[in-house]
Structures are given as structure tokens and as C-alpha cells.
Amino acid sequence: MRTLAISLVGVLFFAPKLCAQDYRVLAQNLTQGGFLKAQAKNCQSYKIKEVNAEKAQAGHCTQDGFFIAGFSRDAGPTAELTINYKNGELLSKSLPIKQREYQIDRIEGVPQKTVTPPESVLTRIRQENGQIYAARNHFSEQTFFLTDFIWPAKGRISGVYGSQRYFNGTPKRPHYGLDIAAPKGDPVVAPANGIVRLAHPDMYYSGGTMILDHGYGFTSTFIHLSKLTVKEGQMVKQGDKIAEIGASGRATGPHLDWRINWYNVRLDPAYWVVEGGHKN
Ligand SMILES: [Zn+2]
Known part of the structure; x- marks a missing residue:
């Protein structure tokens, strides 16, 4: 009970700060070979780490905070999107990636x-x-x-x-x-x-x-x-x-x-x- 109370306080304390930074999806195709096109105000850079990949791929956001994250042919079933904001804050989100069958x-x-x-x-x-x-x-x-x-x-x-x-x-x-x-x-x-x-x-x-x-x-x-x-x-x-x-x-x-x-x-x-x- 005590642990629960503490974590609730944690959530209440941190949640507004995290919610202040978010992104807006403009178009997406969350599948192998697909992409996520979005805008995040004050976005500096972003990266995608596919669950089965060794390294993440990083990119820069445009001046207006636009970015496109792409997923490779063999991307695993999830990919972690991380956005770096100009004020140093980070936002991470796990994206489900649909698996395809190739001919x-x-x-x-x-x-x-x-x-x-x-x-x-x-x-x-x-x-x-x-x-x-x-x-x-x-x-x-x-x-x-x-x-x-x-x-x-x-x-x-x-x-x-x-x-x-x-x-x-x-x-x-x-x-x-x-x-x-x-x-x-x-x-x-x-x-x-x-x-x-x-x-x-x-x-x-x-x-x-x-x-x-x-x-x-x-x-x-x-x-x-x-x-x-x-x-x-x-x-x-x-x-x-x-x-x-x-x-x-x-x-x-x-x-x-x-x-x-x-x-x-x-x-x-x-x-x-x-x-x-x-x-x-
Ligand atoms: Zn060809």
C-alpha cells in the first residue's frame, strides 16, 4: 500500500511534465518497410531502435519539428521511438511493427x-x-x-x-x-x-x-x-x-x-x- 502511494505521487508529479512534450502523427504505416511521419514541437532529433537490431538509426527533426522514422525490411515486432527535445527532455515510445511475409x-x-x-x-x-x-x-x-x-x-x-x-x-x-x-x-x-x-x-x-x-x-x-x-x-x-x-x-x-x-x-x-x- 505504501509503495502504491509513493508511485502514485511519482506519477502525479512527473506526468504533466512528460505530457507537455508529445508528437502529432501525420501519416503512418507501422510495418516492415513502412514509416511514421510526425511533428513534435521543439524536437531536436529522434531515433528508432528496432527490437532485433544492433544499433538505432538516428535523424534530425526539421526546423518546424517534422520527422519521418523508417522501419527496415526485417524490423522485429516492436521498435522504440525516442525523441530528443531542444530543452533536453526525452520521450520514448514503443511502436508495434506489423510483420510481413515476403514472396x-x-x-x-x-x-x-x-x-x-x-x-x-x-x-x-x-x-x-x-x-x-x-x-x-x-x-x-x-x-x-x-x-x-x-x-x-x-x-x-x-x-x-x-x-x-x-x-x-x-x-x-x-x-x-x-x-x-x-x-x-x-x-x-x-x-x-x-x-x-x-x-x-x-x-x-x-x-x-x-x-x-x-x-x-x-x-x-x-x-x-x-x-x-x-x-x-x-x-x-x-x-x-x-x-x-x-x-x-x-x-x-x-x-x-x-x-x-x-x-x-x-x-x-x-x-x-x-x-x-x-x-x-
Ligand atoms: Zn528490381
Whole structure:
């Protein structure tokens, strides 16, 4: 009884202070590959620690306190959101993360050298991975990531996020993109405003590759492109043509593979496009 009385006093004493700091959810998809978009007044930074992850992923809130927390493909059933306020206070909340079942894709007929790369290209692959890592981990203060996204290409969805892939019978990393099948040369447009952080005409695995920086660690990656029509450092607006669809790199036919990252956390682009959005 005595313990109860003391803890009640504790709750009454601390509760108003904690309630003063909260956040407002603007949109959310609490699932693997999903996100939480919110605003917390006087928010400085935030982080997400997935229950089964080794490390937390941290981000900065915008000047107006907006932030998006993303959840990885293999996020466990709960994730801890922590918000750091400018006055030093903290708010932690455990979020339930819905577990998904991913499909299995068996893809035959890709060039065998892209399934088991020869020794001679390993240095090249490592170097290209470094360029991709640098582009995705560049911090910039644009808030384009907060706007609604549109489809970057028009066509049939031929591959989805998360699927476990076998190339020519060999198990490989899961697929993190959304594939849109369309003829070679069809336009790829910017799904949201961004700055071109990487424009590479021919990477070993991904072929023609472009990374658009939407700000605060959020990037779009477009791969297998046949042509890039904008340059690194260039600012592009939503709907601007940035590239053409192709089948370069590890691909069996022309399609756009579009990925969204929050730094190195891979998110499902399907959750980012507004229904009925982009129509060419
Ligand atoms: Zn793909």
C-alpha cells in the first residue's frame, strides 16, 4: 500500500511534465518497410531502435519539428521511438511493427557474371558500393521528403519490395526496390524535388544509376537506366524528366527499379506514392 502511494505521487508529479512534450502523427504505416511521419514541437532529433537490431538509426527533426522514422525490411515486432527535445527532455515510445511475409522470386537468364562476379571486378564493385553509400549518407537540409511523392514511371509493377531473390538458381540479397516494367527509352521522372547526388552511367550490378537526395537522409535510387538526362549537383523538380528506362546491369529486361532509403534503412516505395498520382 505504501509503495502504491509513493508511485502514485511519482506519477502525479512527473506526468504533466512528460505530457507537455508529445508528437502529432501525420501519416503512418507501422510495418516492415513502412514509416511514421510526425511533428513534435521543439524536437531536436529522434531515433528508432528496432527490437532485433544492433544499433538505432538516428535523424534530425526539421526546423518546424517534422520527422519521418523508417522501419527496415526485417524490423522485429516492436521498435522504440525516442525523441530528443531542444530543452533536453526525452520521450520514448514503443511502436508495434506489423510483420510481413515476403514472396520468393526466381529469376533466370541474367548474365552469369552478375551473379558470381569474377575476381577482377571486385575492386570496382567495392568502389561503386562506396559511392552509393556516400550518396545515401549525405545530409542536406531540404525538406522535400515531407511532400507527397508521385510515380517515377508508368508501367506494370513487375517486382515488389522485400522479396527473396534467386538469380539463375543462386540465393541473393532480398529485393529492396519497386520494379516498374516499361519499354527502353521511356521517361523516368523525379517522384519529388531533389538534388542529384549520384549519376553514374554504368555500375556493375545496377547499370545506369541515379540517386536523388530529398533531404534529411531520404534518397531515391533509380537503377538499370539506359540514359541519364541530369547531372550530379543539379536540382530537379517533381515531375522533371531525369533519365530513361533501360536494362543495364543485373536485369533481364527493361524496367525501372526504384528504391527509397532513410540513410541505410531501406523503405518500401509503394507506401510513398499517392494513389492515382503520376500519369505520363
Ligand atoms: Zn528490381
